[in-house]
Amino acid sequence: MQAQGPSTTDKLKMGAMMGGTAGLAMGFLFGSWTIIRYGPGPKGALATLSKYMLNQAAFFGFFFSIGAVIRSDSNSNLSPLQASQIMARSPAMAIRSRTEGAQMMRARWEEERRRFRRA
Incomplete structure (x- = not known):
């Protein structure tokens, strides 16, 4: 737990x-x-x-x-230090197009819907 x-x-x-x-x-x-x-x-x-x-x-x-x-x-499980280390390793990952951002948002929404349906 x-x-x-x-x-x-x-x-x-x-x-x-x-x-x-x-x-x-x-x-x-x-x-x-x-x-x-x-x-x-x-x-x-x-x-x-x-x-x-x-x-x-x-x-x-x-x-x-x-x-x-x-x-x-934010529901992220990353600490601020971990997030900054990830950003330092791959700053290009932080820059996305609008369509990629929209796809990521939809995927997160679907994940949250599935999680709330189970609860």
Whole structure:
């Protein structure tokens, strides 16, 4: 039996948490700079800083979660090192015509259909 990695939902949550953390840090920096440069505004420094931090956390969290899911979309069993070694040995294999690419896609779709029918 093959070991299972984290699910797509787990990766989505992990990306959102990483993005949220990065966004909080960026929001703190930008919010602090805005307060120092332009003043705290009518609602005060804490409200201004928290607004910047939450906006940045939501922004980064959204895009990091999408990125984490996109990166995990591949079902390839190759590690990045193995893939780079294959590409280094035969770079011409990476360049294909449209018809070859379409044939490869159809073959993969058929393989996936067969796999899902068995499951």
